Amino acid sequence: MNKSALFHQFVAFTATIHQVTHDLTQNITAANITPLQYKILEYIKVSQPVTPTEISECQHMSLPNTSRELRKLQERQLIQKFSDTADRRKQYVRLSKEGEKMMEEAFACIEERFLQLIQHATQDDLKDIQHALAILEEKVLRQNG
Amino acid sequence: MNKSALFHQFVAFTATIHQVTHDLTQNITAANITPLQYKILEYIKVSQPVTPTEISECQHMSLPNTSRELRKLQERQLIQKFSDTADRRKQYVRLSKEGEKMMEEAFACIEERFLQLIQHATQDDLKDIQHALAILEEKVLRQNG
DNA sequence: CTCATTACTTATCATTTGATAACAAAATAA
């Protein structure tokens, strides 16, 4: 099998994934949130509690800029910070009640849009999709990062 | 089968795809190109010739901003514009020789990184991957856009 | 204790990107 052909197929695939992600997530929050801030909230939502350093690394941004965005999110009552009792330099970030509500609504909206995407899928189709996702995770994405 | 579970699997999958895309494409050009400009060149590369209006729509940006970025790319000799002989309002954009060279090098670099990702895959693995990509394209991504 | 390191903040500046108004030229419709 031709690896180069597989590469081209993969590139086309990722382009489509990016397009679909854009469609699924556009206009997702009424709140006046920047794209970067949404990304950060999304990460906190699925990984909380997280430290600013972790956010900084996962979002590929500098710690000062992370700190600035977290301050804005805290001012808007969307997140809360707690300092580690053992190591008081460290901080843990969580969504506030309001932030949780906002992100849950956002996720619900994305899920609804996703379900529309697969509305005509049969049970067999769903199994195929699930299996395909698992194959790619295992054989391409989980290789070493 | 639980569609909601599939949704969560899909979300995790797309997050990983975005991460891998980031890794595959980071520091890809020596040229002093902004991320947006790279995206535009990438689109031109695979779809040329394209009009500014098409770029504008596919990249989700306004026509004035598209025009500005194209001007910068033209000043840097990375693209060329031609006006349509039939409808002289229209313009066709292509990569210049230099732009082609740059993008081919970029793509070659990305392909090399991708091949590393699947370096341990057997022939059967490759067939599985190819099939998985096809399934997802057909049953999720090509539903209606 | 002293010194270096870690985790984070504040401040500042540059660059990139987005938004919008105003315009021009060509094509099309009336």
Place this chain on the structure above:
DNA sequence: TTATTTTGTTATCAAATGATAAGTAATGAG
């Protein structure tokens, strides 16, 4: 013909993001 629409440009402003210097407080190593 005149009016309208399409395609694109230029100019300008605002906002978002990136980069970096300097500083604080806590921890840990020696």
